[in-house]
Amino acid sequence: MWWTSYVQDRMAANEQVNEMSIQGLFSELDGLEQEAKDRASGVDTEGELTALTKDFLGKKGRVQQVLRGIGSMEPEDRPRVGARANEIKAILEALFAARLADLEQQTEDRDLAKRKLDLTLPGRVPTCGVAHPIHAIRVEMEGIFSRMGFDVARGPQAEEDFFNFEALNFPPDHPARDMQDTLVIEGGRLLRTHTSPVQVRTMLGYELPIRIIAPGAVYRRDDDITHSPMFYQIEGLHIDKGVTLAHLKGVLTHFAQELFGDGTGVRLRPSFFPFTEPSVEVDIACIFCHGDGCRVCSRTGWLEILGAGMVDPNVLRDCGVDPEVWSGWAFGVGVERVAMLKYGIKDIRLFYESDQRFLSQFQR
Numbered sequence: 087m088w089w090t091s092y093v094q095d096r097m098a099a100n101e102q103v104n105e106m107s108i109q110g111l112f113s114e115l116d117g118l119e120q121e122a123k124d125r126a127s128g129v130d131t132e133g134e135l136t137a138l139t140k141d142f143l144g145k146k147g148r149v150q151q152v153l154r155g156i157g158s159m160e161p162e163d164r165p166r167v168g169a170r171a172n173e174i175k176a177i178l179e180a181l182f183a184a185r186l187a188d189l190e191q192q193t194e195d196r197d198l199a200k201r202k203l204d205l206t207l208p209g210r211v212p213t214c215g216v217a218h219p220i221h222a223i224r225v226e227m228e229g230i231f232s233r234m235g236f237d238v239a240r241g242p243q244a245e246e247d248f249f250n251f252e253a254l255n256f257p258p259d260h261p262a263r264d265m266q267d268t269l270v271i272e273g274g275r276l277l278r279t280h281t282s283p284v285q286v287r288t289m290l291g292y293e294l295p296i297r298i299i300a301p302g303a304v305y306r307r308d309d310d311i312t313h314s315p316m317f318y319q320i321e322g323l324h325i326d327k328g329v330t331l332a333h334l335k336g337v338l339t340h341f342a343q344e345l346f347g348d349g350t351g352v353r354l355r356p357s358f359f360p361f362t363e364p365s366v367e368v369d370i371a372c373i374f375c376h377g378d379g380c381r382v383c384s385r386t387g388w389l390e391i392l393g394a395g396m397v398d399p400n401v402l403r404d405c406g407v408d409p410e411v412w413s414g415w416a417f418g419v420g421v422e423r424v425a426m427l428k429y430g431i432k433d434i435r436l437f438y439e440s441d442q443r444f445l446s447q448f449q450r
């Protein structure tokens with residue numbers, strides 16, 4: 087029939103039109119590829135390349151604009167055009183990435199060319215950290231006591247008035263508190279002025295007998311060549327049945343001789359602390375003049391290293407320890423003071439100025 091051939095002719099004509107517009111899109115995409123290649127080879131900076139990439143591959147870029155035409159095509163033609171468009175996208179992405187790598191390489195080459203490399207210069211030796219002298223000597227002191235069977239106990243640096251003063255027999259407003267003029271912080275705590283509060287915490291918290299040392303930082307309103315506002319102490323506490331001052335002297339003599347050498351003499355002098363009775367200051371024979379008298383020991387032949395004494399029966403009782411059954415001693419030694427003697431350092435502030443010329447001398 088006549089209309090059958092008419093329809094067939096119309097369909098053929100339509101297909102021809104479709105095919106022509108598809109070919110048109112393809113050649114447009116080919117044109118884009120060529121243009122992108124030409125322009126990419128002409129850019130000189132990474133900034134220009136970024137702009138070019140956006141121009142071609144951005145959301146509103148040229149490739150995307152071409153793809154908008156796909157919507158009006160016959161559904162069976164779309165996959166062919168879509169595949170070609172993706173192909174072009176991948177080609178352009180690879181092209182821009184390669185150009186970026188080129189530009190980066192050029193920048194690096196330019197930088198290197200500017201640098202003058204002198205292969206005869208000596209290499210840089212990496213500097214290696216060393217243990218801080220106060221840390222090193224603290225570890226050494228802890229080692230001596232732990233070999234004598236002392237455990238290590240710890241307490242907070244922000245301490246309660248009760249543990250720092252009251253439980254140690256310093257009543258409120260007692261003048262003995264003034265010697266340690268305390269830094270009080272918000273919340274009713276204070277920066278502990280000595281490590282002695284750990285005595286109280288240990289007696290309240292642990293079973294008897296007790297043999298501990300308690301190392302740590304303490305704070306006072308002090309500042310001169312032999313006194314630092316922050317310094318380290320090591321507290322010692324020994325509570326058992328039949329413990330006497332003779333045991334204290336034996337332990338401290340062993341400690342002094344391990345640290346300062348065989349034969350170092352130790353003497354106890356009467357003193358006062360509110361929480362020990364009797365109280366003593368402990369001196370070692372001057373390690374510079376060996377007792378003959380020199381400027382360091384003010385011609386006395388002795389150097390003071392720590393305070394100590396028998397734990398006051400009141401303190402024992404307040405901590406739930408029966409003084410009729412148990413006795414004990416305690417001591418508190420200044421770590422910086424020991425380090426100053428051992429290394430012959432005259433100014434305590436050198437430890438805390440972070441001067442590498444000073445600190446690097448302690449390399450082991």
Ligand code: FA5
Nearest residue numbers: 280282308313314317391392393394416417418420423
């Ligand atoms: C006390 O602190 C007592 N708690 C020690 C004690 C413990 C006595 C147990 C009895 C029983 P003293 O204030 O003397 O005592 O300090 C002890 C040591 O800390 C001193 O011998 C000294 O070596 C060191 N020392 C004190 N103040 C400073 C400071 N500002 N800077 C550096 N070291 C210090």
